[in-house]
Amino acid sequence: MTQLQHPAIVTVVGLESVDGLGECIVMEYVEGQTLATVLAKRNTLLHQRRRMAEELLEAVKHIHAKGIIHRDLKPSNIMVTANGGHIKLVDFGLADSDSHCVFKQPAGTPKYMSPEQKQYSKADVRNDIYSLGIILGQMNLGGIYQKVIKRCLRPAEERYQNVDEIRDDIQRFKKRRMRMLFFTISLPFLLLMATVGWMAWQWHIQRQITQSQQMLLESQDKEMDAQRIKMTILEEETRLAKNEQSAQRKTVKKLTDSLTILTNENIRMQEKEKVESERKQRIDDAKQKGFLVVDEAMWKFGTMIYKEINPEMYIGIVENNAVLDKAKIKYQETLRGKFEENEIVEIMIALNQHQKDLASKKWKTVIR
Numbered sequence: 001m002t003q004l005q006h007p008a009i010v011t012v013v014g015l016e017s018v019d020g021l022g023e024c025i026v027m028e029y030v031e032g033q034t035l036a037t038v039l040a041k042r043n044t045l046l047h048q049r050r051r052m053a054e055e056l057l058e059a060v061k062h063i064h065a066k067g068i069i070h071r072d073l074k075p076s077n078i079m080v081t082a083n084g085g086h087i088k089l090v091d092f093g094l095a096d097s098d099s100h101c102v103f104k105q106p107a108g109t110p111k112y113m114s115p116e117q118k119q120y121s122k123a124d125v126r127n128d129i130y131s132l133g134i135i136l137g138q139m140n141l142g143g144i145y146q147k148v149i150k151r152c153l154r155p156a157e158e159r160y161q162n163v164d165e166i167r168d169d170i171q172r173f174k175k176r177r178m179r180m181l182f183f184t185i186s187l188p189f190l191l192l193m194a195t196v197g198w199m200a201w202q203w204h205i206q207r208q209i210t211q212s213q214q215m216l217l218e219s220q221d222k223e224m225d226a227q228r229i230k231m232t233i234l235e236e237e238t239r240l241a242k243n244e245q246s247a248q249r250k251t252v253k254k255l256t257d258s259l260t261i262l263t264n265e266n267i268r269m270q271e272k273e274k275v276e277s278e279r280k281q282r283i284d285d286a287k288q289k290g291f292l293v294v295d296e297a298m299w300k301f302g303t304m305i306y307k308e309i310n311p312e313m314y315i316g317i318v319e320n321n322a323v324l325d326k327a328k329i330k331y332q333e334t335l336r337g338k339f340e341e342n343e344i345v346e347i348m349i350a351l352n353q354h355q356k357d358l359a360s361k362k363w364k365t366v367i368r
Helices: 037-042 046-065 115-119 125-138 143-152 163-300 309-320 322-336 340-360
Strands: 010-020 022-027 032-033 078-081 085-091
Touching: 032 037, 037 078, 037 143, 046 125, 046 163, 078 163, 085 340, 115 125, 125 143, 125 163, 163 322, 322 340
Parallel strands: none
Antiparallel strands: 010 022, 032 078, 078 085
16 A cells, blocks of 8 residues: 555555554545445535546556555445545555455455456456446446446456546547537527527518518508498498398299299199190090091981982981981980080080081092
8 A cells, every 4th residue: 555645545654553453554534424425415416426436447547557456446445535525545455466366265345346256366457347337336427427337347358458448438428428519509509690690680671671661551551541441331332232132032032932833833734734635635536536427327328329419408418317316316425424515515516517518518429
């Protein structure tokens, strides 16, 4: 320990013989508390804990540079001074040089011992690096230390080989973080500057626009007054138009109703005409059949044999003939139940007229 002259390592003053105690190592008095106590209180700030971690790494680097391995690094062996909160590494009771191991068996606190330190008595700087990883993890130093801590706790061949590698990685992570932080801070600043510039340009443009807009406002006010008057007139016209539309709708409804009535009446009349047409057709058909009956009776009538008969007498004979009368009466009976009485009268009148027409035409004998 007399070789270890470092601000973060307790200083050995000398070796004296004290009555009642024997040989004693005389060291500087460190006023403060252990790191374990400080961490348990959880009242130190992050930047203070990171400074303590840097001082601890410096102290371990120094003892390794002297060829010494602490072998029992843990928070209870690290003092934090009351004045300034600086690190003081104490308790080298298990320390060995890297060329000679005083104890021929594993030694240290199991929680902070590396796996190989628990199995072998040979000391190695990587034993302390493993213990540093445990301590740094307990100090809760933030994101940039997480990768460093993980590598400190890897198997010995994958672990940091010395403290300088640890410090180099921390610096590299810090620079990377600073670049990211700078970018994160700069980007909003640049955006802010761009926004300010854009707003200034917009303000300048807006100022020019405002001047022209002020000139337009007065004319717009006048225009709005005129528009309001127009709107009032338009509203009145709209009201009148609505009333007119309402009257038109009523008129249209009346016309529609009338059209419906006319349409229904037209349909009814068409149906009536159809019935009438069918009735007339039936009567005409009956007349035609009756004409045939008269014609047939005329052929059966033998008056045609009088070739030289007086025409006037011939007409009288044709008009007053029992054979024809009988044929017509018989045909009239066939019409009963099929036609109304007035329809039968109409048919019979047509047959009588047909008979007269035949007589007026002075029929002569025709061989059938």
